[in-house]
Amino acid sequence: xxxxxxxxxxxxxxxxxxxxxxxxxxxxxxxxxxxxxxxxxxxxxxxxxxxxxxxxxxxxxxxxxxxxxxxxxxxxxxxxxxxxxxxxxxxxxxxxxxxxxxxxxxxxxxxxxxxxxxxxxxxxxxxxxxxxxxxxxxxxxxxxxxxxxxxxxxxxxxxxxxxxxxxxxxx
Amino acid sequence: xxxxxxxxxxxxxxxxxxxxxxxxxxxxxxxxxxxxxxxxxxxxxxxxxxxxxxxxxxxxxxxxxxxxxxxxxxxxxxxxxxxxxxxxxxxxxxxxxxxxxxxxxxxxxxxxxxxxxxxxxxxxxxxxxxxxxxxxxxxxxxxxxxxxxxxxxxxxxxxxxxxxxxxxxxxxxxxxxxxxxxxxxxxxxxxxxxxxxxxxxxxxxxxxxxxxxxxxxxxxxxxxxxxxxxxxxxxxxxxxxxxxxxxxxxxxxxxxxxxxxxxxxxxxxxxxxxxxxxxxxxxxxxxxxxxxxxxxxxxxxxxxxxxxxxxxxxxxxxxxxxxxxxxxxxxxxxxxxxxxxxxxxxxxxxxxxxxxxxxxxxxxxxxxxxxxxxxxxxxxxxxxxxxxxxxxxxxxxxxxxxxxxxxxxxxxxxxxxxxxxxxxxxxxxxxxxxxxxxxxxxxxxxxxxxxxxxxxxxxxxxxxxxxxxxxxxxxxxxxxxxxxxxxxxxxxxxxxxxxxxxxxxxxxxxxxxxxxxxxxxxxxxxxxxxxxxxxxxxxxxxxxxxxxxxxxxxxxxxxxxxxxxxxxxxxxxxxxxxxxxxxxxxxxxxxxxxxxxxxxxxxxxxxxxxxxxxxxxxxxxxxxxxxxxxxxxxxxxxxxxxxxxxxxxxxxxxxxxxxxxxxxxxxxxxxxxxxxxxxxxxxxxxxxxxxxxxxxxxxxxxxxxxxxxxxxxxxxxxxxxxxxxxxxxxxxxxxxxxxxxxxxxxxxxxxxxxxxxxxxxxxxxxxxxxxxxxxxxxxxxxxxxxxxxx
Ligand code: FES
Ligand code: FES
Numbered sequence: 014x015x016x017x018x019x020x021x022x023x024x025x026x027x028x029x030x031x032x033x034x035x036x037x038x039x040x041x042x043x044x045x046x047x048x049x050x051x052x053x054x055x056x057x058x059x060x061x062x063x064x065x066x067x068x069x070x071x072x073x074x075x076x077x078x079x080x081x082x083x084x085x086x087x088x089x090x091x092x093x094x095x096x097x098x099x100x101x102x103x104x105x106x107x108x109x110x111x112x113x114x115x116x117x118x119x120x121x122x123x124x125x126x127x128x129x130x131x132x133x134x135x136x137x138x139x140x141x142x143x144x145x146x147x148x149x150x151x152x153x154x155x156x157x158x159x160x161x162x163x164x165x166x167x168x169x170x171x172x173x174x175x176x177x178x179x180x181x182x183x184x
Numbered sequence: 185x186x187x188x189x190x191x192x193x194x195x196x197x198x199x200x201x202x203x204x205x206x207x208x209x210x211x212x213x214x215x216x217x218x219x220x221x222x223x224x225x226x227x228x229x230x231x232x233x234x235x236x237x238x239x240x241x242x243x244x245x246x247x248x249x250x251x252x253x254x255x256x257x258x259x260x261x262x263x264x265x266x267x268x269x270x271x272x273x274x275x276x277x278x279x280x281x282x283x284x285x286x287x288x289x290x291x292x293x294x295x296x297x298x299x300x301x302x303x304x305x306x307x308x309x310x311x312x313x314x315x316x317x318x319x320x321x322x323x324x325x326x327x328x329x330x331x332x333x334x335x336x337x338x339x340x341x342x343x344x345x346x347x348x349x350x351x352x353x354x355x356x357x358x359x360x361x362x363x364x365x366x367x368x369x370x371x372x373x374x375x376x377x378x379x380x381x382x383x384x385x386x387x388x389x390x391x392x393x394x395x396x397x398x399x400x401x402x403x404x405x406x407x408x409x410x411x412x413x414x415x416x417x418x419x420x421x422x423x424x425x426x427x428x429x430x431x432x433x434x435x436x437x438x439x440x441x442x443x444x445x446x447x448x449x450x451x452x453x454x455x456x457x458x459x460x461x462x463x464x465x466x467x468x469x470x471x472x473x474x475x476x477x478x479x480x481x482x483x484x485x486x487x488x489x490x491x492x493x494x495x496x497x498x499x500x501x502x503x504x505x506x507x508x509x510x511x512x513x514x515x516x517x518x519x520x521x522x523x524x525x526x527x528x529x530x531x532x533x534x535x536x537x538x539x540x541x542x543x544x545x546x547x548x549x550x551x552x553x554x555x556x557x558x559x560x561x562x563x564x565x566x567x568x569x570x571x572x573x574x575x576x577x578x579x580x581x582x583x584x585x586x587x588x589x590x591x592x593x594x595x596x597x598x599x600x601x602x603x604x605x606x607x608x609x610x611x612x613x614x615x616x617x618x619x620x621x622x623x624x625x626x627x628x629x630x631x632x633x634x635x636x637x638x639x640x641x642x643x644x645x646x647x648x649x650x651x652x653x654x655x656x657x658x659x660x661x662x663x664x665x666x667x668x669x670x671x672x673x674x675x676x677x678x679x680x681x682x683x684x685x686x687x688x689x690x691x692x693x694x695x696x697x698x699x700x701x702x703x704x705x706x707x708x709x710x711x712x713x714x715x716x717x718x719x720x721x722x723x724x725x726x727x728x729x730x731x732x733x734x735x736x737x738x739x740x741x742x743x744x745x746x747x748x749x750x751x752x753x754x755x756x757x758x759x760x761x762x763x764x765x766x767x768x769x770x771x772x773x774x775x776x777x778x779x780x781x782x783x784x785x786x787x788x789x790x791x792x793x794x795x796x797x798x799x800x801x802x803x804x805x806x807x808x809x810x811x812x813x814x815x816x817x818x819x820x821x822x823x824x825x826x827x828x829x830x831x832x833x834x835x836x837x838x839x840x841x842x843x844x845x846x847x848x849x850x851x852x853x854x855x856x857x858x859x860x861x862x863x864x865x866x867x868x869x870x871x872x873x874x875x876x877x878x879x880x881x882x883x884x885x886x887x888x889x890x891x892x893x894x895x896x897x898x899x900x901x902x903x904x905x906x907x908x909x910x911x912x913x914x915x916x917x918x919x920x921x922x923x924x925x926x927x928x929x930x931x932x933x934x935x936x937x938x939x940x941x942x943x944x945x946x947x948x949x950x951x952x953x954x955x956x957x958x959x960x961x962x963x964x965x966x967x968x969x970x971x972x973x974x
Contacts, residue, residue, distance in 0.1 A: 154898050
C-alpha cells in the first residue's frame with residue numbers, strides 16, 4: 014500500500030506516493046532525485062546520510078519517508094545560495110577537508126547543525142558534535158580545521174552584516 | 185624545461201566545488217532506463233556443500249524478473265577468476281574460483297544465487313525467499329593449526345591447506361651465534377576490513393544489437409577490469425567500456441575483480457536489461473577482500489654495542505578461501521623486513537595458508553605496514569635487551585649509502601634516514617619527553633614514546649620487475665595529451681583518482697612542462713573509452729611516480745613537435761629555438777616569441793614542414809627504471825591507564841620524505857589519512873570470526889571499530905626533501921606512507937609505556953581489554969615472584 018507524503022526539500026514542495034517502509038534517504042535519492050545525500054552503512058553509524066529536518070541534524074537512514082510528512086528538509090544541494098558556496102562548503106574546500114568526498118555532504122550538514130547550536134565551538138566540542146560521522150580518508154585533522162574556519166567566517170560575516178570574503182584560491 | 189611555478193604550489197583542488205555541493209557522481213548515483221536491481225544470496229556458512237537451491241517461492245515474489253545460479257552463469261562466464269603471481273611466482277595450489285559457487289561454498293558470504301527485480305527493496309525481499317539446503321563441512325579457522333595433518337581442508341577436494349611455501353633467503357643456523365643478544369617474537373597482524381566509506385557497486389548495460397557492454401563501477405583500475413571481463417565474457421575490449429566515476433575511497437580494496445564484477449554484467453546479458461548491484465555495508469565487511477591477516481615468527485640478533493647482526497622472518501599469511509588476485513603481494517613484507525637498516529644476515533620465508541575466510545588482498549600499504557611493524561618492533565626489543573635508547577640503535581644502523589642494494593636484490597634509490605629522524609625528534613622534543621616520562625613514572629603514570637623509522641617500496645613499477653608479478657602486463661603507465669587549436673589542453677591518464685587529487689596535481693605538472701596556464705588544462709580518467717589503449721590504475725603509491733611521469737613525458741613530446749614547427753615558422757634551425765615558460769623564440773630574440781597555443785593553432789593550418797602531420801597531440805607510456813623509496817620517522821606519545829588499559833594517544837609527529845612535492849596540501853592530506861588508518865589498526869580495528877562456526881562477529885560498523893573524530897590528536901607534520909634519482913620529477917609516492925609507519929609508532933609507544941611492568945610486546949589491536957589483561961598478568965607474575973622469594 015502506498016502512502017502520500019508531502020515535504021519541502023531545499024525550499025521546494027514535493028508530493029509523492031511511497032511505500033511505508035521507504036527510508037527517507039532513499040526517498041531523497043531515488044524519488045526526489047537528489048543524490049548528494051549518501052549511504053555508507055546499514056546500521057546508522059556513518060552519518061553519510063545526514064540532512065537537516067526542520068533544522069535538526071538527522072541521519073536520513075533512520076527515518077521513514079512518511080515520517081517526514083509536512084517537514085522541511087535541507088540537503089547538501091540546498092546549502093549554496095545564489096551560486097555561492099555556503100561558508101562550510103567553502104571552508105572544506107579551503108582547508109582540504111575532503112579527499113574522496115563521499116562523507117563530505119554528511120559532515121557539512123552535521124557541522125551546519127553544530128554551528129547553528131554553538132557558533133563558536135572549541136576543538137573538543139567539534140569532536141563531540143561530529144562523532145556521529147565517519148571519514149575514512151582524512152584522519153579528521155582537516156575536517157576539524159574546516160569547521161573552525163567556517164565558524165570564524167560565519168561569525169565574521171555576521172559581524173560585517175553579511176559581507177562575504179572569498180578565500181584566496183591559491184596561496 | 186619551463187621554470188617551475190606550479191609544481192610545489194598549494195593549489196586547492198578543482199574537484200572540490202562539485203564534491204562539496206553534492207554533485208559528485210558515485211556509482212549509486214547512476215541509473216539506466218529499465219534498470220533491474222540485483223541482490224546476491226550468500227552462504228551463511230564458512231564451509232558447506234550445497235545440496236539444493238529452491239527458488240519456487242522467490243519466483244512468485246513481487247517484481248522478480250529472473251533468478252540465476254551457477255548453471256546459468258556457467259553459460260556466459262568462461263574460466264576462473266585470476267590470481268596473479270605477485271611476489272610468489274610458484275604456488276602449491278590455487279583453488280579454482282568461479283564468481284558464484286556451484287557445489288561447495290568456502291567462506292561466509294560466497295555468492296550462491298542472484299535475484300533480479302524491478303525495484304531495490306523487492307530484490308532483498310525475494311533473496312530472502314530463496315531456500316538453499318546446505319550440508320555444513322568442517323571449517324579451517326585456526327591459522328596456527330591449519331597445516332596440521334588432521335586439520336580440516338578449506339576445500340574438500342584439496343590435498344591440504346598450503347597455498348604457497350617460499351623461502352626467499354634460506355636460514356644459516358650459524359649466523360645468530362655472531363650476536364650477543366637474540367630476541368624472538370611472534371607478531372600478529374590482525375585481519376582488517378578496508379571499509380572505504382562508499383561500498384562497491386556495479387551497473388551494467390548490454391546492447392544485443394551492438395554486442396557491447398557498458399559497465400559503471402567503483403574501481404581503482406577500470407582498464408584491468410575490462411581486460412579480465414573481456415576474457416571471461418568473450419567480448420573484445422573494443423566492445424567493453426568500463427567507467428569508474430567518482431569513487432568514495434578504495435584503499436586497495438577496489439583493485440581486484442570481484443564476483444559481482446562478473447555476475448552483474450553477465451546478468452545484464454542474460455536478462456537483456458540493465459542491472460545494478462550496490463553493496464551493503466554488511467556485505468562490504470563480509471565479502472570485500474580483507475587486509476593483513478598474518479602472523480610472523482621473528483628472531484633478531486645484535487651486538488652489545490647495538491650493531492644489527494641477523495634477522496630471521498617467517499610469515500604465515502591467511503590467504504582466505506581463494507587466492508586473491510593480488511593476494512600474494514603481501515608476501516613483500518618479507519622483502520622489506522630489513523627496513524631502514526644494515527643487517528649483516530637475513531633469512532625470510534613466506535607460507536600462504538588457505539582458510540575458510542574471505543580472501544585477503546592488498547589494503548593500504550599491503551605488506552609494507554607489516555614489514556615496518558615487525559622490523560621496528562624487533563629494533564625496539566633489541567634496544568631494550570641491550571639497554572640502548574631506541575633512537576640511538578636506529579641511528580647506529582641506518583643505511584647511509586645510496587643506491588643501496590638489499591639482501592633481496594632490491595635497490596633503494598635515495599634516502600637520508602637520520603635527517604628525518606632528527607627532525608621528528610626535534611619536533612617531538614624527545615629528550616624532554618624522556619624526562620617527563622621519568623617524572624610521570626614516579627607518580628605512577630605511564631607515558632610512552634614510540635619511534636617508527638619507515639621505508640617503502642612503491643611506484644610500481646619497472647616492467648622488468650612487475651610483468652612477471654602480474655603474469656604478463658607490466659605496470660608502466662600511460663598518458664595522452666591533446667592540445668586544441670586555441671591552446672587549451674586535455675590530458676587522459678590511466679591512473680584513477682579517488683581522493684588523491686590528480687585532477688589538480690597532474691595539471692600542475694603539465695602547466696610547468698608545457699608552460700600553459702593551469703586553468704586551461706583538464707584531466708580525464710576512469711573511462712576506458714577515452715585515452716590510451718591501456719591504463720594501469722591507482723594503487724601501490726604509483727600514480728605520481730609512474731603516471732605523473734607519463735604525463736610529463738607526453739607533454740615533452742608535445743614540446744618537441746611544437747619546437748620543430750616553431751623553427752619552421754621562425755625559419756630557424758631547431759637547435760636555435762628556445763622554449764621557456766610556454767614560449768618559443770630564436771636564441772637572442774626573446775621579444776619575437778610565440779606561445780605554445782599559437783603553435784598549436786598553426787599545427788592545424790597549412791604550410792607545415794615537409795612530412796609533419798597535423799595536430800598537436802601525443803601518447804606516452806612511461807616505464808620507470810626502478811621503484812621509488814620514500815621514508816621517514818614517526819613518533820607517537822601515549823599514556824596508558826594501568827587501571828583500565830585505556831590508551832590516550834596524546835601526540836603524533838610525522839616527518840616524511842617523498843622526494844619533490846607537487847602539492848604540499850595534498851601530500852599532507854594523504855599522510856593524515858594514512859596515519860589514521862595505521863592507528864586504527866594499532867588500537868581499534870579487527871575482523872573477528874567465530875572459531876567454531878566461521879561466522880563473522882564484526883559484520884557491521886557497530887562491531888567493526890572505524891575510529892571517529894574523537895580518537896585522534898591533530899597530527900604534527902613536517903618533511904625533508906630528498907629527490908628521487910629514479911625519475912626526472914624527483915618524486916616518490918606518499919599514498920600509503922602514513923599507514924606503513926603508524927602502527928609501529930603507536931605499539932612501540934605502548935610497549936615503552938608498559939616497560940615498568942616488564943611487558944615487552946603488545947599485539948594489535950591494543951584494546952583496553954588486551955592491555956588490562958597483560959598488565960594484570962604481569963602484576964600477578966611479579967606478585968608471585970615476591971611470594972616465591974619470601
Ligand atoms: S547511511 Fe550510515 S548513518 Fe545513514
Ligand atoms: S573524504 Fe573520503 S570518507 Fe571522508
